[in-house]
Amino acid sequence: MTAPVRVLVVDDQTLVRQGIRSLLSLTPEAVVVGEAADGEEALDILATEDIDVVLLDLRMPVRDGIATLKAMHERGQAVPTLVLTTFDDDALVLGALRAGAKGYMLKDVSLEQLLGGIRTLHSGGTLLQPALTERLLRAVSATQTTRAAMPAEELSPRELDVLRLAAGGLSNRQIARGLFLAEGTVKNHMSSVLLKLGVTDRTKAVLRALETGILSPDEKQ
Template sequence: MSTPIRVLVVDDQHIVRKGIRSLLALSDEVAVVGDCADGDAALTMLAQTPVDVLLLDLQMPVRDGIATLEAMRERGIEVPTLVLTTFDDDEIVLSALRAGARGYLLKDVTLEQLLSGVRALATGGTLLHPAMTSRLLASSPSPRRSLEPPHPTTPLSERELDVLRLAAAGWSNRQIARGLHLAEGTVKNRMSSVLLKLGAPDRTNAVLRALESGLLTGSAHPLEG
């Protein structure tokens, strides 16, 4: 049996926090190592406890989700973070992604959807669904200075776009390699090329930049038809 994925749950609503913890306890794949009500408590626990995936609420007192992500980056805490949101504020979600979150889920997800998201992040993937993220980008009223320039100086190849589409769907490099019948090293090289061409620091921002420039919006899934 493989080692369970160690998860930390951070949400200021007690019933939500305990509910998520109870749901995850139904799976042998996950071990919840703790839960916190605010970002300060989360930062303390992250410094003391090994965590594979952080489930993070955004709107919290004391230190909110975005401030927590920024503090993690400043302190060199590289724990894959999955934002839990109700989409009350689209711009806040986008800010969280820019601050380093690797994906997002609605709080009313099923157990399998939650587990799928945890697995994706634990194996190096992201959880950015193009249709949902496109809606966020379209509804965002403020300038996106952190993602400029949106257009790559060198066009992405079709294979690079295939890799980026699957990364946007939350696939890890290993899953992309299997899906496209490529060596994992080839996928890593293509993803590195995508990041370079888009001027993105990581996969999440690469997907956001590609969506802003229309590279992924309305495009077919690379494994369809």
Template sequence: MSVRVIIVDDQTLVRQGIRGLLGISDEVDVVAEASDGAEALEKIAEVSPDVVLLDLRMPGMDGIATLEAMRAADITVPVLVLTTFDDAELVLGAMRAGARGYLLKDVTLEQLVGGIRTVASGGTLLQPAMTERLIKAVSTAPDPADSGGPIERLTERETDVLHLIAGGYSNREIAQMLHLAEGTVKNHVSMVLMKLQARDRTQAVLRALHAGVLG
């Protein structure tokens, strides 16, 4: 079954280009487009997409404001940010606002489709090309999720699982890669979330970056 996607970008040519690219794949179906966050919220309510592809720099309601509005309205559709290489601080804000991951706008069709499927299945995606910049942005910014308590040390296996979570892999894929039972991986993920005092996988990755666990 194809993943139903809405493209949110203020540039018409960019939206058309992404739609045309995804039209080559039979794994993704573009069901709507929006030019800003306000229109995106309307379209999400109309078409109920599986994934939102979101630009961050838009006039009016930008990407982060859109994510915050989605959270306030309890809209749980996963969001994949499409960004440029110099947007590390914006990406950090987007991830903290609830985005499941990000890709640079120069990705290949295979990478884009893979990213869409990753977040649609509940995964988190951090593109390696920008991770170093994101780490620098995290290291110089306060962590709003910081409860003030120390982060409990992860075991070697938990660290392995955390790196794969950051790579966007599902529990099933992590189990296959580490030769573990899927139930065991779920237990490791639960421990990672607990030790990092994180509410979900995305926040766990952000807190790990802030604490230097992934850096």
């Protein structure tokens, strides 16, 4: 039997932490091995416990979510991190993605959705939840002041197709179905996109493409 994913829950609300622990106790796929009420507590736990995935709130006292992500990377504790957010956290979520978060989900997700997100990050993937993606795309467009020069021809037409669908929150499998391609082909296109944009994951690729003008919010599929 596969060992459960070891999860650290970081949220200043006790009820939220208890709720997530209770939910995950219903499945053998994941287990909460640590709880933290702020970023400082989270960093202490990461230094002593073997954590697979961090579930991170953004608004916390002492050290908030973005500061925690930055400290994790500075200290070599860059565990895959899934931000748990509310609808009014657009700017904070963008900051978290830029600071290294691998994805985001709403706090009112179901157990099945939460498990899916944990599994995705644990397997090395990233998660863009469709319910929030369009809002984030428009937030990027509204807040950017200049766009670095990067001609759209740097990406092939097919790579642009893949990137647009990724910006819509689709997984590689869903993109493959939508474009009638093999999933491996989509992965190859995405790898090429990451290389050309000089980023390490698809969340940063979407942000980079918006900041440089390769994509606009209106191009979301």
